[in-house]
Amino acid sequence: MIIDPNITTYIYSIEPDGDPGLEALRIYAEEKNVPVIRREMEPFMRVLLQTVRPGRILEIGTGIGYSALFMDSCLEHPEIVTIENYEPRLQEAEKILEGHTNIKLVKEDAANALKELEGPFDFIFLDAAKAQYMAMLSDIRRLLPKGGILLADNVLQDGELIRSRYLTPRRQRTIHERMREFIWEMKHSPDFETSLVTLGDGIILSIKKGI
Numbered sequence: 001m002i003i004d005p006n007i008t009t010y011i012y013s014i015e016p017d018g019d020p021g022l023e024a025l026r027i028y029a030e031e032k033n034v035p036v037i038r039r040e041m042e043p044f045m046r047v048l049l050q051t052v053r054p055g056r057i058l059e060i061g062t063g064i065g066y067s068a069l070f071m072d073s074c075l076e077h078p079e080i081v082t083i084e085n086y087e088p089r090l091q092e093a094e095k096i097l098e099g100h101t102n103i104k105l106v107k108e109d110a111a112n113a114l115k116e117l118e119g120p121f122d123f124i125f126l127d128a129a130k131a132q133y134m135a136m137l138s139d140i141r142r143l144l145p146k147g148g149i150l151l152a153d154n155v156l157q158d159g160e161l162i163r164s165r166y167l168t169p170r171r172q173r174t175i176h177e178r179m180r181e182f183i184w185e186m187k188h189s190p191d192f193e194t195s196l197v198t199l200g201d202g203i204i205l206s207i208k209k210g211i
């Protein structure tokens with residue numbers, strides 16, 4: 001937790017009731033231990049999406065399709081391309097997204113899928129394997145037009161990112177190193193303006209510079 005749990009509880013408590021279908025899907029995901037965006041991300045993303053009004057959205061990391069449906073609910077049926085490579089989730093996502101003709105599910109590893117995609121996407125939501133954010137950045141750069149928005153989730157890894165390397169289990173060290181490299185690149189790259197925001201599990205919010 002990077003935020004005082006009491007603050008998070010307060011944020012949850014003031015949220016008006018949302019879409020009942022999405023709420024049921026969130027409860028299902030929580031019961032099945034399937035990752036979905038944290039509740040406190042939703043009002044933030046809603047305001048952001050309604051400000052940017054993207055016509056084309058790219059999501060990297062579909063899960064079972066919760067966030068794709070959530071983004072769809074924020075706008076008037078934008079085109080959403082969402083990528084997932086984990087077979088059991090793909091099967092669920094396919095059923096859950098059925099009938100949403102504006103949402104295209106790409107069933108492939110994002111490392112390959114991104115290379116085949118044609119931009120521009122006005123809004124990219126990066127929510128896949130955390131160790132791969134840095135490796136995906138060159139394709140994200142290509143697919144994002146000037147003025148386009150990149151939102152990357154879970155960048156602070158429950159605060160563990162700033163824990164001493166020696167206190168971090170070996171298997172997580174590489175993930176943390178790559179994430180720190182990604183954050184550094186986003187903060188120092190001349191073609192992005194970036195804010196590291198302590199919302200949820202930490203997000204990177206970037207705009208590609210230029211008009």
Ligand SMILES: C[S@@+](CC[C@H](N)C(=O)[O-])C[C@H]1O[C@@H](n2cnc3c(N)ncnc32)[C@H](O)[C@@H]1O
Binds near residue numbers: 062068109
């Ligand atoms: C945090 S979950 C996504 C949750 C979803 N965005 C939501 O909020 O409903 C991350 C997903 O990314 C998928 N993923 C991870 N690495 C991937 C890759 N290289 N290509 C495609 N999907 C990937 C995982 O299988 C997992 O389902």
